[in-house]
Each structure stands twice: as structure tokens, then as C-alpha cells.
Amino acid sequence: MLSSAAETKFEKTRTAKSVAGKRGGMAIQDHLRRHWALFAFTVAVAAVAVAGFAVFWTMPPWTIVMATGTEGGAYHEVGKRYQEILAREGIRLRLVSTAGAVANLALLRNRRSGVSVALMQGGTTNENGAPEIESHPT
Numbered sequence: 001m002l003s004s005a006a007e008t009k010f011e012k013t014r015t016a017k018s019v020a021g022k023r024g025g026m027a028i029q030d031h032l033r034r035h036w037a038l039f040a041f042t043v044a045v046a047a048v049a050v051a052g053f054a055v056f057w058t059m060p061p062w063t064i065v066m067a068t069g070t071e072g073g074a075y076h077e078v079g080k081r082y083q084e085i086l087a088r089e090g091i092r093l094r095l096v097s098t099a100g101a102v103a104n105l106a107l108l109r110n111r112r113s114g115v116s117v118a119l120m121q122g123g124t125t126n127e128n129g130a131p132e133i134e135s136h137p138t
Contacts, residue, residue, distance in 0.1 A: 063092040067104040067118035071097050075119040 032039060066082065069075030076097060083093040096115060098104050104118035109132070 062090065063094060065094045065096060065114045065116055067096045067098050067107045067115045069098060069100055069104070069119065078119060 064086070066079050068079035076095065079093070079095045083095060086093045096107065098107065101120040104115075104120050107113040107115040108118050
């Protein structure tokens with residue numbers, strides 16, 4: 001058991017710590033109460049910035065690079081038609097003339113080429129030969 005003097009000292013120390021803890025909590029609440037508008041504004045700006053960043057990074061590209069075929073060939077002419085249609089929507093289509101379907105496939109496989117779309121005839125490759133490439137009929 002503690003002596004009466006020790007108990008009194010212990011009780012004063014515990015009370016002082018409790019009051020200090022309450023004052024710290026009260027200080028934060030008081031600060032937030034005084035500056036709630038600034039806090040709300042900061043949270044709103046941060047939320048808008050995060051939303052804007054998310055939208056910006058998920059937007060489709062404004063420029064698409066398409067491998068077509070030889071200039072004057074059927075695939076190149078189809079590419080020009082796509083170019084006109086996409087231009088109406090504000091999308092720039094850059095056409096890359098190639099030797100044909102095999103060269104188009106090589107450009108699609110090469111990530112450094114910048115080509116993301118190519119025109120090719122069916123049978124140039126299959127799912128086993130190029131699993132990373134999707135085929136969409138026109």
C-alpha cells in the first residue's frame with residue numbers, strides 16, 4: 001500500500017496528465033472549430049485534384065498511330081477514311097505506310113514503334129502466334 005502522501009502525489013500526477021490530455025484534444029477541436037472553412041476548402045480542393053488526376057490519366061489518346069500498307073493501296077485508302085472520321089471527333093490519326101500485313105504485325109508487336117492499330121487481312125497470324133493482339137472485324 002502507498003502512504004497517504006504518496007497517494008496524494010500519484011493522484012495529482014494522474015489528474016495533471018488527464019487535464020493535459022484533455023487540453024490537447026480540446027486544442028485540436030478548438031482549432032478545427034475556428035478554422036473549419038479553411039479545412040473544408042482544403043479537403044474539397046484535394047478531392048477535386050484527385051478526381052481531375054484520375055480523369056486525366058484514364059482518358060483515351062488524342063493521337064492514334066495506324067499501320068496501313070503501301071501508299072495508294074486499299075489499306076492506305078481505308079486508313080485515310082478512318083482519318084477523316086476520327087478528325088471530326090478531334091482525334092488525330094497518323095498513318096504509317098508499310099510493306100503490308102506482315103510489316104503491320106511486326107509494328108504492332110514492337111511497343112517502341114508507337115503503332116497501336118493496324119489493318120491486316122485474316123490469317124496473317126492467330127491467337128497462338130500473337131496472343132497480345134486483338135482482332136476486330138470491320
